[in-house]
Amino acid sequence: MSNLSLALVGHSDLVEALTDYDESDVLRIKEGLLGEHTKGQDRWYALSGIMGHLSPERSFEYYNHFATLMATYALSVADIGLPKQTLCNITKSTKISPRQISDNADIDDNGMINMPSIRKLLFKNIIEGKRKSPKFTIESRAKQFLLSTNTPANNELFGRYGLNRVQLLLQTYDKKMPLSKAAQLANISIHDANILIKRASEITDITTKRGKPRFVKLSDSNTPVLSPLNIQYQSDLRLLSLLLNNAYRLREKSGTDWTWFIEICREKLSVSRAYLPFRTEDEKALQRFIDIAEKLLPLKRWLISSNEALLMKTISSTDYQDIKQQSNESKNALYIGIASQDHRERTNKWQYSPLLRFFVHMMLITDETLSIAN
Secondary structure: OHHHHHHHHOOHHHHHHHOOOOHHHHHHHHHHHHOOOOOOOOHHHHHHHHHOOOOHHHHHHHOOOOHHHHHHHHHHHOOOEEEHHHHHHHHHHOOOOHHHHHHHOEEOOOOEEEHHHHHHHHHHHHOOOOOOOOOOOOOOOOOOOOOOOOOOOOOOOOOOOOHHHHHHHHHHHHOOOOHHHHHHHHOOOHHHHHHHHHHHHHHOOOEOOOOOEOOOOEOOOOOEOOOOOOOOOHHHHHHHHHHHHHHHHHHHHOHHHHHHHHHHHHHHOOOOOOOEEEOHHHHHHHHHHHHHHHHHOOHHHEEEEEOHHHHHHHHOOHHHOOOEEEEOOOOOOEEEEEEEEOOOOOOOOEEEOOHHHHHHHHHHHHOOOOOOOO
C-alpha cells in the first residue's frame, strides 16, 4: 500500500530513495491501476479499492506509512509566493509583526514574499516554548536530489555534501587525522575527500599583493589551516541558508555571472574585513557586482562605505537605495560586503560580516568548475 501510494502520487525523488522502482515500473503501475488518466483525483480511491476500503481515510489511518513524509516533502519543494500585505493580515492575531516579516522574508519588487524564506520565523512562532525547531524540510529547493540515492545526473561534486560535513572533514584533517578517518567521520567518500582537501590546499596559496593569505589563517607552526574562518554570530548563520539557496539558483540559471562573482571575490576580498574595494574607475564592475549580489541576498543585507561625495555619486540611483551606507571621509574607494550589526556598539552601527569570506571560501572548495589560481 505504501509503495503503491509512492508510485501513484509521490515525488519521483521519494520513489527513487525508498523503492527500487524505475520510471518504467512507475508508468506500468499507474496505467495498470488507473488506465489512461494517471493524474486524476481518483488515485487515492483506486488504492483504497484495492485494499477493500470504502474510502481513503482508513487506508491513510492504518496502511499508508509514507503519507506524512510525502506531504512534508511536497510542502518543502513547493515554490509558494504570497503578497506581503496578505501575510501581514493573516498574522495579525499572532506575535509576528510586519517588521519581523520585512526583516526575515525574501520580498521581490512587487511585494511578493517567497514563503520558504520565512519558514524559520513561522516555525519559531508555532513551537515557541515547546521544543526546538523541527528540521523536516529541505534546506534548498534548488537541490532536488537531496533524498535521491544517486548523485546528480551530471555527477558534479558541487552540492553533493552539506557544508557542515565538508567543514568537519577540513577541521579533522587540520588536526592531523588521517584522511581516510576524517572522510569516514564526515561520511564523505575517500575519492571526494581527496578532491576537497586538494582544492582547500590550493586555496591557501591565494594571497594578496603583499603576500598575505587571503582566505586562511596560519597555525602556531606557521602552516596554513585548511578550515575556513568561522562565522561569529547566529544572525550570519541564519543568513547563510538564504545565501546558499540563492547561490544554487544563480549557478544554475547564469553560470557566467556565478563564476564572475566568485572570481572577483577571490581576487579582491580584504584580509582584515570581508569587503571588496572598487576604485572610481571600476564603476561598471561595481554595478555588475551589485546586480549579482542582489540575486544572492536582498540589497538591504549589503553594506557599502566610502566618502560622502563618492557615496552620493554611486548610490544616488533608486535601484540601490536599499543598500546600507556608511560614510568615512578617509576612504577614496568604495567598499562593499554583507552587512552585520556591530554587536560591540549599542547603537545601530553596521560592520562587514565574515559570512562573505566563509561563503566564497566554501564555494571555491566545493565547486570544481571554479578556478582557484589567481
